[in-house]
Amino acid sequence: MLPVIGKSQTTEGLFHAFGGSGGGFQIAPAVGECLALQICGHTPQVSLQPFSIERFRSCVHTSDKLASEFDRAAGS
Numbered sequence: 001m002l003p004v005i006g007k008s009q010t011t012e013g014l015f016h017a018f019g020g021s022g023g024g025f026q027i028a029p030a031v032g033e034c035l036a037l038q039i040c041g042h043t044p045q046v047s048l049q050p051f052s053i054e055r056f057r058s059c060v061h062t063s064d065k066l067a068s069e070f071d072r073a074a075g076s
């Protein structure tokens with residue numbers, strides 16, 4: 001339930017900004033600013049590490065709160 005924002009780990013020149021889920025409009029200005037800085041070779045003030053596509057390479061840890069909300073939505 002966290003968006004993917006930042007550099008592709010496999011393809012030079014490709015940047016991701018997707019998975020905004022139910023809050024994508026609200027965070028769009030900040031996402032645009034951070035991504036623009038990264039594309040121009042600068043480091044955004046906010047770390048994009050938690051939003052990296054890289055996180056799907058290993059085990060994804062989900063908080064109990066999010067897990068229970070997702071399970072409830074899925075009807076289990």
Ligand SMILES: Cc1cc2nc3c(=O)[nH]c(=O)nc-3n(C[C@H](O)[C@H](O)[C@H](O)COP(=O)(O)OP(=O)(O)OC[C@H]3O[C@@H](n4cnc5c(N)ncnc54)[C@H](O)[C@@H]3O)c2cc1C
Binds near residue numbers: 017018019021025
């Ligand atoms: C009912 C609803 C209510 C919402 N309410 C809110 C709200 O109140 N506040 C809020 O902050 N967020 C809200 N959101 C979430 C917000 O709409 C999304 O997070 C945001 O639109 C995501 O933007 P995006 O540009 O990443 O993706 P999208 O808006 O999904 O844009 C992706 C685009 O890529 C196109 N596309 C897909 N595949 C391809 C392809 N292969 N080739 C070419 N084009 C392609 C699609 O047609 C689409 O135009 C709501 C979402 C829904 C569904």
